[in-house]
Amino acid sequence: MRAPLTVLLACLALPAAADSLRDHALTLFEPLPDRIDTVAGHPVTPEQVDLGRMLYFDPRISDTGQFACATCHNPATGGDSNRDTSIGHAWQTGPQNAPTIFNATLNSARFWQGWAEDLPATGDSLLQVGAERTGTPERMVATLASMPAYVDAFTRTFPDDADPVTFANATTALESFIATLVTPAPFDAWLKGEDSALSPQAREGLALFIDKGCATCHQGVNLGGNSYHPFRVIRTPGTEGQPESIQCFSVVEDDGTQYLFRAGTLRNITLTSPYFSEGSVRSLPLAIQIMGRTQLGTDLSDEETDRIAAFLESLEGTPPPITLPVLPRESALTPAPLPPLREE
Numbered sequence: 384m385r386a387p388l389t390v391l392l393a394c395l396a397l398p399a400a401a402d403s404l405r406d407h408a409l410t411l412f413e414p415l416p417d418r419i420d421t422v423a424g425h426p427v428t429p430e431q432v433d434l435g436r437m438l439y440f441d442p443r444i445s446d447t448g449q450f451a452c453a454t455c456h457n458p459a460t461g462g463d464s465n466r467d468t469s470i471g472h473a474w475q476t477g478p479q480n481a482p483t484i485f486n487a488t489l490n491s492a493r494f495w496q497g498w499a500e501d502l503p504a505t506g507d508s509l510l511q512v513g514a515e516r517t518g519t520p521e522r523m524v525a526t527l528a529s530m531p532a533y534v535d536a537f538t539r540t541f542p543d544d545a546d547p548v549t550f551a552n553a554t555t556a557l558e559s560f561i562a563t564l565v566t567p568a569p570f571d572a573w574l575k576g577e578d579s580a581l582s583p584q585a586r587e588g589l590a591l592f593i594d595k596g597c598a599t600c601h602q603g604v605n606l607g608g609n610s611y612h613p614f615r616v617i618r619t620p621g622t623e624g625q626p627e628s629i630q631c632f633s634v635v636e637d638d639g640t641q642y643l644f645r646a647g648t649l650r651n652i653t654l655t656s657p658y659f660s661e662g663s664v665r666s667l668p669l670a671i672q673i674m675g676r677t678q679l680g681t682d683l684s685d686e687e688t689d690r691i692a693a694f695l696e697s698l699e700g701t702p703p704p705i706t707l708p709v710l711p712r713e714s715a716l717t718p719a720p721l722p723p724l725r726e727e
């Protein structure tokens with residue numbers, strides 16, 4: 384008789400437990416919106432999204448003609464690149480890992496160390512940063528203005544502007560395209576009430592994620608992307624000449640040095656290895672254990688780590704279908720690409 388009674392009690396207990404976990408989770412997280420209608424104070428229009436998609440996939444906006452936004456933020460591979468840190472202008476390796484572009488519109492904290500203004504507030508820093516990684520805004524505008532089909536697309540998109548091919552308008556279009564890149568995941572379905580969307584292991588992982596304190600820094604709609612925190616770092620040799628705070632790090636227990644870093648979004652984290660601002664860790668379980676140790680002073684067991692990883696898997700979402708645009712052809716006025724390794 385005892386076994387059936389236990390089973391019965393377990394059955395009765397489950398929905399209540401699921402509801403209270405969900406209630407608690409809803410105080411910390413929220414499901415992704417179905418769509419984003421305004422960004423940086425402007426409405427998202429279908430024309431802007433189409434033009435933004437063209438710009439996003441066009442490598443000719445970089446000086447060398449080599450780098451599109453999609454080179455480093457590739458929607459086919461989780462919205463980021465697989466490199467530790469990006470290669471950019473003049474084949475220089477940058478100091479930082481490219482964050483995923485998916486759901487980036489919903490981050491209120493931008494960039495690993497927050498040195499750029501919040502993009503939605505400033506309007507034009509998004510493209511500014513992207514374009515300056517690989518070229519200059521002036522050259523980019525000259526390139527776009529040289530192609531009649533681009534001029535037509537800008538004119539259609541910004542009909543009230545006398546001179547629509549501008550850096551600011553390109554930014555607006557890119558912001559609108561990026562705003563479409565939201566990736567609803569099983570966790571969103573579960574938050575909205577679909578019990579079966581999370582496996583029991585993922586639910587246990589969610590409970591641990593909350594109880595251990597991960598959600599102190601990784602909360603909100605993107606489970607991160609909205610605050611900066613100290614992360615312990617230590618210098619490693621051979622990185623002279625870069626700002627100290629972004630050198631390759633190894634995590635130590637007590638080096639007395641702390642720098643502020645953004646607690647990044649954990650959405651699609653299963654797709655965005657390597658991890659951390661310097662892309663120095665490729666294993667998700669290891670990244671979870673490092674976080675436990677350095678941020679919470681806890682050694683997570685392998686079992687706890689697996690459960691948290693199972694929860695994080697439920698944050699892997701479905702990107703919208705993206706049609707690769709056919710881009711305008713160049714004209715006689717289009718600047719030729721610059722050589723990649725020119726003298727500065």
Ligand code: HEC
Pocket residue numbers: 439450451452453454455456469470471472477479480481482483484487490492493494495496502509510512513514516517557
């Ligand atoms: C050469 C690689 C590279 C290219 C090309 C590039 N990015 Fe980035 N992007 C990065 C890196 C690296 C960061 C992180 C920089 C930091 O945190 O300081 C970043 C950050 C961003 C962010 C902030 C994301 C967040 O969550 O904070 C946005 C938005 C963005 N890029 C958009 C673009 C757009 C739009 C383009 C094209 C115009 C572009 N990027 C081109 C590498 C690149």
Ligand code: HEC
Pocket residue numbers: 592595596597598599600601611612613614644645646647648649652655657658659660661670671674675678679691
């Ligand atoms: C005190 C704040 C804080 C707490 C608590 C915290 N994190 Fe983090 N987390 C951060 C910061 C800051 C970073 C970015 C560090 C860097 O990249 O240099 C980060 C990065 C990460 C990353 C890598 C993200 C990426 O895109 O590369 C993962 C995964 C992660 N945290 C998971 C967890 C888990 C799981 C827990 C709980 C065991 C946790 N974090 C607890 C602040 C925190």
